[in-house]
Amino acid sequence: KDILVKGSKKTSVILRDGIQVDVRVVKAESFGAALQYFTGSKDHNIQIRNIAVKMGLKINEYGVFRKDTGEYIAGRTEEEVYRAIGLQYIEPELRENRGEIELAKEGRLPKIVRYEDVRGDFHIHSTWSDGTASIEEIAKRAQEMGYEFVGIADHSASLKVAHGLSEEDLLKKIQEIRRLQERFDVRILAGTECDIKPDGTLDYSNKVLKELDFAYAAIHSKFKMDRKEMTERIIKAMENEYINILAHPTARMIGKREPLDIDLERIFEVAKETNTFMEINAFPDRLDLNDVHARMAKEMGVKMAIGSDSHAQDHMRFLRFGTAVARRGWLEKKDILNTYDLREIEKAFGR
Numbered sequence: 357k358d359i360l361v362k363g364s365k366k367t368s369v370i371l372r373d374g375i376q377v378d379v380r381v382v383k384a385e386s387f388g389a390a391l392q393y394f395t396g397s398k399d400h401n402i403q404i405r406n407i408a409v410k411m412g413l414k415i416n417e418y419g420v421f422r423k424d425t426g427e428y429i430a431g432r433t434e435e436e437v438y439r440a441i442g443l444q445y446i447e448p449e450l451r452e453n454r455g456e457i458e459l460a461k462e463g464r465l466p467k468i469v470r471y472e473d474v475r476g477d478f479h480i481h482s483t484w485s486d487g488t489a490s491i492e493e494i495a496k497r498a499q500e501m502g503y504e505f506v507g508i509a510d511h512s513a514s515l516k517v518a519h520g521l522s523e524e525d526l527l528k529k530i531q532e533i534r535r536l537q538e539r540f541d542v543r544i545l546a547g548t549e550c551d552i553k554p555d556g557t558l559d560y561s562n563k564v565l566k567e568l569d570f571a572y573a574a575i576h577s578k579f580k581m582d583r584k585e586m587t588e589r590i591i592k593a594m595e596n597e598y599i600n601i602l603a604h605p606t607a608r609m610i611g612k613r614e615p616l617d618i619d620l621e622r623i624f625e626v627a628k629e630t631n632t633f634m635e636i637n638a639f640p641d642r643l644d645l646n647d648v649h650a651r652m653a654k655e656m657g658v659k660m661a662i663g664s665d666s667h668a669q670d671h672m673r674f675l676r677f678g679t680a681v682a683r684r685g686w687l688e689k690k691d692i693l694n695t696y697d698l699r700e701i702e703k704a705f706g707r
């Protein structure tokens with residue numbers, strides 16, 4: 357749409373959708389230093405520069421240099437830059453000056469989850485409720501994506517705008533999943549995204565919930581309750597023995613709906629007591645919980661599950677945005693249900 361700067365070393369343009377892109381050309385020996393320097397964060401880079409100064413070094417976008425002689429020491433890769441100032445390599449998602457530098461000095465950084473550690477998705481809507489893909493199409497795509505399992509989590513009866521399923525239809529859906537399973541290697545998990553009613557009771561009876569492989573509980577109605585009431589409403593649902601995951605806990609919709617007024621710390625405490633996984637919802641409008649919540653959950657010993665909240669086959673790729681949140685939240689493999697194998701997942705769901 358617009359060219360801001362045009363040159364042989366630096367070019368900046370504005371794309372049609374309004375995003376600014378800066379292109380820099382640097383020598384190979386400066387590549388890592390430039391990447392580190394320009395991608396921040398600012399707070400992190402200030403600390404990095406301070407460490408260098410104390411060591412008699414200088415860091416800039418061209419590399420790491422000796423302050424007195426100006427001799428080039430490092431800069432070809434980011435790893436090299438960190439090593440030159442005595443730090444363990446810090447993953448980009450951790451560069452926020454939230455304690456990562458101190459841990460890197462001691463070589464004690466967490467081994468954050470990798471994208472390839474994720475073995476499947478739990479939160480997918482099919483044509484049984486408001487999704488556009490059939491369970492068969494979802495299973496096919498899951499297999500193409502190399503997943504080991506895929507969870508079908510359609511809406512429950514009271515969510516009429518999203519064609520929530522009656523108990524009777526849910527039982528039929530489970531039958532269809534069991535039939536389809538014979539033709540697929542990927543394990544199709546029969547689930548639901550069960551509404552939490554305003555009084556904290558669930559939309560389905562335990563008799564039906566028991567037949568599923570797993571169940572999400574979620575708030576989709578009466579979003580404005582005071583903090584105490586809303587927190588109790590959610591806790592009551594989590595205490596049901598058949599609820600495994602709390603979907604999009606704050607119910608935030610970016611630019612459309614403010615988060616619920618809830619006591620997340622209290623909810624996390626109950627999550628730990630009841631073995632309820634907290635969802636990182638990867639749908640771009642939600643991204644709920646966020647990275648700060650994820651880190652708080654980890655510190656409290658609460659486990660999380662990433663869900664794409666797909667309503668179409670193409671949405672299934674959104675799962676990686678949730679993994680990105682998990683990485684920013686310092687989560688490791690063991691903190692995330694999606695990295696478990698099927699046996700461990702069944703055990704976690706306790707059915």
Ligand SMILES: [Zn+2]
Nearest residue numbers: 549574603604
């Ligand atoms: Zn939902």
Ligand SMILES: [Zn+2]
Nearest residue numbers: 479481549665
């Ligand atoms: Zn959903």
